[in-house]
Amino acid sequence: MAHICSATRLNLAFRPLTTARHASTTTFSVTSTPNYLPPQTSTPQTAPLQSAPLSTPVSGSTSVSISGSSPSPSRSWNVVRYHPDLKQALQYVPQTSLPTVYRPTDVLVRVLASSVNPLDVAMTRGYGNVLLSLANIVTSTGVERGVGGASDRLPLTLGRDFVGQIVARGQEVSNFKHGDLVWGTVPPYEKGAHAYYVITSESAVAHKPKNLSNVDAASIPYVGLTAWSAITNFGELNAQNAYNKKVLILGGSGGVGCFAVQLLKYWGAEVTTTASASSLNWLRSVSGATADECIDYRDTERFLASYPGTFDFILDASSSSAAKRNYELLSAQHAKNQSMGSELPRVLHPKTMYVTLTSPLLGNLDRYGVLGGGLTTVADAISDTLSGLQSGLRFRWAYYLPNPKALLHIGDLVERGAIKPLTTTVYEFDRALEAYESLEKGRPRNGKVVLSNA
Numbered sequence: 001m002a003h004i005c006s007a008t009r010l011n012l013a014f015r016p017l018t019t020a021r022h023a024s025t026t027t028f029s030v031t032s033t034p035n036y037l038p039p040q041t042s043t044p045q046t047a048p049l050q051s052a053p054l055s056t057p058v059s060g061s062t063s064v065s066i067s068g069s070s071p072s073p074s075r076s077w078n079v080v081r082y083h084p085d086l087k088q089a090l091q092y093v094p095q096t097s098l099p100t101v102y103r104p105t106d107v108l109v110r111v112l113a114s115s116v117n118p119l120d121v122a123m124t125r126g127y128g129n130v131l132l133s134l135a136n137i138v139t140s141t142g143v144e145r146g147v148g149g150a151s152d153r154l155p156l157t158l159g160r161d162f163v164g165q166i167v168a169r170g171q172e173v174s175n176f177k178h179g180d181l182v183w184g185t186v187p188p189y190e191k192g193a194h195a196y197y198v199i200t201s202e203s204a205v206a207h208k209p210k211n212l213s214n215v216d217a218a219s220i221p222y223v224g225l226t227a228w229s230a231i232t233n234f235g236e237l238n239a240q241n242a243y244n245k246k247v248l249i250l251g252g253s254g255g256v257g258c259f260a261v262q263l264l265k266y267w268g269a270e271v272t273t274t275a276s277a278s279s280l281n282w283l284r285s286v287s288g289a290t291a292d293e294c295i296d297y298r299d300t301e302r303f304l305a306s307y308p309g310t311f312d313f314i315l316d317a318s319s320s321s322a323a324k325r326n327y328e329l330l331s332a333q334h335a336k337n338q339s340m341g342s343e344l345p346r347v348l349h350p351k352t353m354y355v356t357l358t359s360p361l362l363g364n365l366d367r368y369g370v371l372g373g374g375l376t377t378v379a380d381a382i383s384d385t386l387s388g389l390q391s392g393l394r395f396r397w398a399y400y401l402p403n404p405k406a407l408l409h410i411g412d413l414v415e416r417g418a419i420k421p422l423t424t425t426v427y428e429f430d431r432a433l434e435a436y437e438s439l440e441k442g443r444p445r446n447g448k449v450v451l452s453n454a
């Protein structure tokens with residue numbers, strides 16, 4: 001457990017908090033004294049909220065505010081500058097006022113737990129800044145944030161998913177009331193959930209599944225919706241047509257991959273997955289939803305050479321550094337099989353759908369700007385599509401997409417026990433810097449990193 005070793009070096013105390021319903025779900029917490037100076041203000045567990053309208057709210061909205069003289073009601077971890085050193089990039093910031101709900105369909109949520117994803121670490125270095133800044137300007141109310149250049153996004157609060165309680169609502173919010181316990185996501189172009197409070201659209205939240213702790217539940221929405229969109233929107237597989245399909249999930253021990261394995265098994269697909277050697281036993285034991293075959297990713301080439309069938313669907317949910325190599329291995333094996341005669345296994349057929357979560361879009365725009373990056377991405381898309389066709393497959397890049405119906409459905413699957421969370425390693429909220437650092441060093445095996453600010 002590389003993570004525990006690194007934590008020991010940092011003099012952290014890991015102690016099991018709860019062992020959730022499933023043997024594979026253990027929650028750890030990090031509770032030792034912070035190695036930085038926290039702000040000298042007292043932190044109420046729950047901020048004293050007033051549902052009084054603010055001076056100039058947009059018509060139809062509800063606002064909540066706290067006067068500047070109150071003790072800091074809200075805190076967030078903000079990226080204050082894009083920097084490769086997390087200590088330089090991230091700052092723990094007290095705030096004197098609560099965020100204001102301007103859009104009538106938004107909710108203000110008191111965050112109780114939020115997960116840290118690989119995207120968060122990448123964004124501390126500026127990843128995606130160009131496209132996400134544009135998206136932010138396009139979707140901005142124009143009240144909360146001025147329209148301006150990319151640097152306007154700083155300070156930037158990260159954190160894509162959360163569990164929390166509704167504390168204020170826009171006037172058109174009808175599905176939730178004050179105090180409801182919800183889980184949900186915030187799109188990457190909005191202020192995130194590594195904060196005491198987050199604002200998101202009503203359509204991005206749902207009632208939290210009752211059978212999971214807050215920290216276990218907080219580890220699911222972003223990876224769950226990403227897997228869902230990759231499989232259903234981009235991959236065109238669903239509960240109706242997935243039965244008996246031959247599926248390969250690359251990176252089945254990660255957040256997205258493990259969710260994908262469980263969902264596709266539940267829908268009756270025949271699932272093969274790859275993971276590191278140390279994750280294999282765990283992966284084989286993810287209850288009834290275990291993959292049919294789990295391969296050490298170092299043996300992918302050998303496995304493909306002897307695979308007797310063809311895959312209908314392949315999802316690359318491995319870390320971005322591994323994605324290119326995975327694709328090369330598959331297409332090389334396919335070319336070899338073709339050249340050796342049609343009676344041999346083919347691995348791929350012309351209708352195989354190959355969906356990867358590693359897209360060049362955000363990186364291209366960061367590197368070459370909007371126009372250059374856009375054109376480069378179009379060129380990449382054409383090149384990948386043609387190379388996919390040559391390899392005998394349909395090639396697609398996939399992205400996280402908010403999806404209210406899918407979030408409800410995922411909650412239902414979780415409550416039925418069809419989808420189980422990864423092991424969560426929990427950091428108290430004021431130790432988020434260490435949580436980010438742990439992910440940067442290599443996330444805990446079979447695990448998600450979650451911040452708790454309950």
Ligand SMILES: NC(=O)c1ccc[n+]([C@@H]2O[C@H](COP(=O)([O-])OP(=O)(O)OC[C@H]3O[C@@H](n4cnc5c(N)ncnc54)[C@H](OP(=O)(O)O)[C@@H]3O)[C@@H](O)[C@H]2O)c1
Nearest residue numbers: 251253254255256276279297317318319320322357399400
């Ligand atoms: N496009 C989008 O909107 C979007 C959204 C979310 C995520 N993503 C991307 O999707 C990927 C998965 O995200 P995640 O949150 O699930 O990440 P994660 O939890 O860090 O999982 C990464 C997975 O990759 C595996 N892996 C590492 N090296 C590998 C190799 N050489 N070959 C095969 N597998 C390998 C890991 O296995 P072990 O842990 O066993 O080593 C693990 O299963 C990441 O690349 C992420 O950036 C994209």
